[in-house]
Amino acid sequence: MAFLQNPPQLSHPYRSDRSLLALLDRALPAERRAALDADLDALGDYAQMAWLRACNTTRRKPVLTQWDAWGRRVDRIELTTAWQEGPGITTRHAVLAAGHADSEHARLEEFARVYLYHLASEFYTCPLAMTDGAATAIRASGNRELIERVLPRFLSRDASTFWLSGQWMTENAGGSDVGHTETVARQDAGGQWRLYGRKWFSSAVVGEAALALARPEGAGSGTAALALFYVETMDGDRRKPELVIDRLKDKLGTQELPTAEIHLDGLPAWPLGELAHGVRQVAPMLNVTRTWNGICAVASMARAISLARDFAARRRAFGRPLIEQPLHAQTLADMQAEFEGAFALAFEVAHLLGRVERGTAAPHEAALLRLLTPLAKLWTGKLAVQVCSEAIECFGGAGYIEDTGLPQLLRDAQVYAIWEGTTNVLSLDSLRALAGDSLGALRTASTHWLDGNDDMHAASAIRQTLDAAARWLDQHAAGRETLESGARGLAFTLARCAAAAMLARQASWSSAHADPRPAAALRRFVRLGLDRLVAPDGDNTALLLG
Numbered sequence: 001m002a003f004l005q006n007p008p009q010l011s012h013p014y015r016s017d018r019s020l021l022a023l024l025d026r027a028l029p030a031e032r033r034a035a036l037d038a039d040l041d042a043l044g045d046y047a048q049m050a051w052l053r054a055c056n057t058t059r060r061k062p063v064l065t066q067w068d069a070w071g072r073r074v075d076r077i078e079l080t081t082a083w084q085e086g087p088g089i090t091t092r093h094a095v096l097a098a099g100h101a102d103s104e105h106a107r108l109e110e111f112a113r114v115y116l117y118h119l120a121s122e123f124y125t126c127p128l129a130m131t132d133g134a135a136t137a138i139r140a141s142g143n144r145e146l147i148e149r150v151l152p153r154f155l156s157r158d159a160s161t162f163w164l165s166g167q168w169m170t171e172n173a174g175g176s177d178v179g180h181t182e183t184v185a186r187q188d189a190g191g192q193w194r195l196y197g198r199k200w201f202s203s204a205v206v207g208e209a210a211l212a213l214a215r216p217e218g219a220g221s222g223t224a225a226l227a228l229f230y231v232e233t234m235d236g237d238r239r240k241p242e243l244v245i246d247r248l249k250d251k252l253g254t255q256e257l258p259t260a261e262i263h264l265d266g267l268p269a270w271p272l273g274e275l276a277h278g279v280r281q282v283a284p285m286l287n288v289t290r291t292w293n294g295i296c297a298v299a300s301m302a303r304a305i306s307l308a309r310d311f312a313a314r315r316r317a318f319g320r321p322l323i324e325q326p327l328h329a330q331t332l333a334d335m336q337a338e339f340e341g342a343f344a345l346a347f348e349v350a351h352l353l354g355r356v357e358r359g360t361a362a363p364h365e366a367a368l369l370r371l372l373t374p375l376a377k378l379w380t381g382k383l384a385v386q387v388c389s390e391a392i393e394c395f396g397g398a399g400y401i402e403d404t405g406l407p408q409l410l411r412d413a414q415v416y417a418i419w420e421g422t423t424n425v426l427s428l429d430s431l432r433a434l435a436g437d438s439l440g441a442l443r444t445a446s447t448h449w450l451d452g453n454d455d456m457h458a459a460s461a462i463r464q465t466l467d468a469a470a471r472w473l474d475q476h477a478a479g480r481e482t483l484e485s486g487a488r489g490l491a492f493t494l495a496r497c498a499a500a501a502m503l504a505r506q507a508s509w510s511s512a513h514a515d516p517r518p519a520a521a522l523r524r525f526v527r528l529g530l531d532r533l534v535a536p537d538g539d540n541t542a543l544l545l546g
Contacts, residue, residue, distance in 0.1 A: 007404070008311040008395075010051045010303075013116050014044030017302065018517070019343045020112060026509045027351060028105055036109050039093040043116040046089060050082060050120035054405050062258035064248045074238075075245040077206055080256045086124040087159040089117065096128055097155045099354075100135065107354030111295045111347065118299040122256035123412070126419075127164045127204035129292035133285030134165035134211050138230070140284040141272040146230055150209065164207030166233075167289075168199040168262075169282070176425050178213055178279060179223035185214040185269060194242070194266040195229060205245060205260040208234050212264075213282070216275045228278035229269035242267040253411030287369065290377040290420045291353055294346040297380040297416040301339045304391035304409050308332060311395055322394075331394065335387055337524035340506075341499035342380045348502050349376045364441040371430060371438035372498060378426035379495035381416035388413040427487040430494070439470060442494065446501040453504040455519065458526045462504070465497050465530040472533050485536040492532035500526055 014020065020040075024033065063078040090096055095117055099110030118125045135154040138146050153163035173180035183197025195214050204210065209232050219225040233243055244263040251259060272281055309332055312323035322328045352369045355361040361369075388410045392399035399406045417423050443466060450459045469490060476483045500522065507519040 005398070006314045007055070008307040008314065010048055011306055011310065012044045013047045013302070013306075014040045016306070018515070019302075019340055020115065022506065022510055022513075022515065022518070023343075023347055024108075024112065025513075026506065027108060032103070032105060032109070036112065039098075039113055040116055043089075043093055043095075043113060043120075047116055047120040050122075051405075053081075059255075059408075061255050062248060064245060064258070064260075066245065073241070073244070075243075076239075077245075077248070077258050079206065079258065080122055082120065082122040083124050083206075083256065086121060086128075087162045089121070090124075090128060091157050091159045091162050093117070094157060096132055097157055099132060100151075100155050102358070104355045104358045104360040105351070107291075107357070108347065108351040111291065111350040114292065114295050115299045115302075118296045119303050123254045124257075125292065125296055126254070126257055127166065127207055129289045129296075130167040130204045130210075131163070131165040131207070132292065133167065133289040134209070134230075136288050137211060137228070137281060137285040138272065141281060143272055146270065146272065150230070153208070163209055164204055166202055166204035166207045166210035167285070168202050168210050168212035168231075170201035171198060172200050176421065178226065179221075181213050181215055181226055183212065183214040183264060184217055185227060185229060185271075185275075186217045188266075193229065193269045193271060195231065195264040195269045196266060197264050198246075199262050199264065201249070202260045202262050203257060205233075205262060206258055208232060211272070211282075211285075212269065213278050214269070219276070223279050225276055226278040227275045228272045228281040230272060231267050231269045233267075240267060241265075252414055253408070254415050255411075286420065287353055287373050290373050290426075291346075291350050293416055293420050294376040294380045295350060297384040297413070298339070298343050298346045300384045300409060300413050300416070301335075301342060301380075301387045304388045305332070305335050305339055307406070308335070308391040308394040328394070331390065333524060334528065335390055337521045337528065338383060339387060340518065340521040341496070341503055341525045342383050344502035344506055345372070345376045345495065345499040346380055348498075349373055364437075364444050367433075367436055367438045367441040368445050370436070371433040371442060371494070374421070374426040374429040374433065375491055375495040375498065377420060378417070378423045378430075378491055379499075381418075382423060382492075384413040384416050385410070423488060423491075427491040428484060430491045431483065431487050434473065439466075439473070439494075442466070442498060446497065449501040449505040453508045453522075455504060455507070455522060458500060458504055458522050461526050461530055462497050462500050465493060468531060468533060469493050469497070476536065482536045482538065485538065485541070486534050489532045489534035493530060496525075496530045496532065500530060 060080050065076045068074045093113060095113045098113060099107050114125060131154050135151055138150055153161060156162040169178055171181055183195055185193050185195055187193055195212060212229050212231055213226050214229055215225055216227050233240055242265050246261040246263060249259040312328060313321055315322045349372050352365055356366050356369050392406050392410055395406060398404055446462060503522040503525055507522045510518040
């Protein structure tokens with residue numbers, strides 16, 4: 001019989017993930033593990049089932065039906081199986097509710113669940129992130145009526161009462177520059193606020209609620225005049241007629257996720273707080289949604305590497321398995337080291353978010369969170385594309401074939417660098433954080449993370465690179481445009497330094513528990529380089545773009 005190559009098999013995403021297991025062993029009190037382990041084990045089971053289902057069924061996309069047979073506007077969206085299962089999985093395993101428990105570890109426990117559920121969910125985690133962010137923003141607003149009405153729905157442990165929330169900010173004029181928002185909020189004769197306008201990119205249109213930016217009628221121009229409104233989308237089992245779905249987007253990736261263009265034609269709305277400074281009210285949700293983005297990017301890397309390593313053990317070439325071929329083994333080891341650095345940074349941000357929210361963080365950690373959140377998001381987003389691309393190459397031509405399920409990893413990964421702020425937007429956000437004492441906070445934290453680690457070369461490299469970053473900032477501080485032009489290199493440098501220091505902490509703990517692999521990851525990660533600083537050259541840039 002002709003040769004047939006065995007396809008890669010997905011190991012249990014929880015039981016086989018030594019990075020996640022070691023993190024939870026180190027960071028969580030033992031008494032919190034029993035309930036968490038049960039959920040994580042079940043989510044790992046679901047992830048394995050979902051992978052097998054995807055490998056053995058024809059891939060589907062959401063379908064929008066705008067009119068029924070008798071001409072009635074219905075805007076009905078048919079969802080994939082994983083999305084239909086989403087409310088049940090989410091509520092049964094507290095994927096969202098866990099993050100709002102009264103514990104400094106709540107966010108870490110939540111994002112461990114997110115990490116395992118993400119790919120199996122077919123990006124149902126996108127509206128979950130929006131819902132988490134909306135719950136955070138509504139709680140921060142102090143609006144008691146909305147808090148009591150909405151939070152029990154968003155954080156429900158019962159699928160029958162669970163609500164999803166969208167986040168409707170982007171309009172035709174662009175994404176990040178929301179000052180050009182054209183949606184208008186008007187009060188009707190009864191005093192009810194209603195929204196009129198077009199939202200160009202609505203990733204959770206199937207949800208029951210949303211937060212939307214709009215300009216109150218008569219307000220001035222610019223960003224400061226915008227207000228943040230809460231809306232509900234359903235009237236019983238039917239979509240409200242004031243919400244019209246124009247079409248679903250045809251995207252490069254995340255194709256199971258129904259992203260829509262919508263019109264608002266008098267949709268009832270309720271302001272979260274004052275009728276201005278809506279972007280400022282959005283700020284509490286940004287730490288949350290950017291953390292989701294980073295954790296999901298790391299989850300994509302973990303899946304790509306897991307499949308590539310399994311395939312390397314199954315595929316023989318030139319007389320031995322790929323994993324025994326020296327250059328292939330080097331490639332996989334480089335990917336693993338980069339992943340472990342990204343994993344350490346993303347989950348430190350998640351844990352830090354929980355400590356800051358619960359008031360148990362050290363004095364410097366609020367400034368640290370302000371810096372690390374955009375750094376983690378921008379670096380993991382770019383790295384996910386790189387790792388998934390390398391993983392596909394590890395399969396040779398098979399990685400390029402659609403029905404292996406592998407190309408989807410790369411297409412989907414591209415979204416992480418775009419959602420919740422592009423790499424350049426996040427680099428500039430990092431610069432704003434550095435205007436305070438965030439760099440000092442990172443130095444303080446790094447000293448703590450390096451304490452007890454005996455890898456003097458790694459410690460020296462981290463300290464020297466942080467010194468170089470500080471000198472770079474001082475050197476270019478006088479020229480804002482010069483500073484901004486090098487912001488991306490500075491951000492990558494600080495992200496890699498922070499990740500290396502966190503790897504050192506994990507390596508110290510793991511070495512004491514007879515696992516030398518994190519120390520090996522630290523050595524390789526540092527050898528791959530920490531410094532990504534660039535010398536801004538405006539004249540050269542102008543010539544190349546002229």
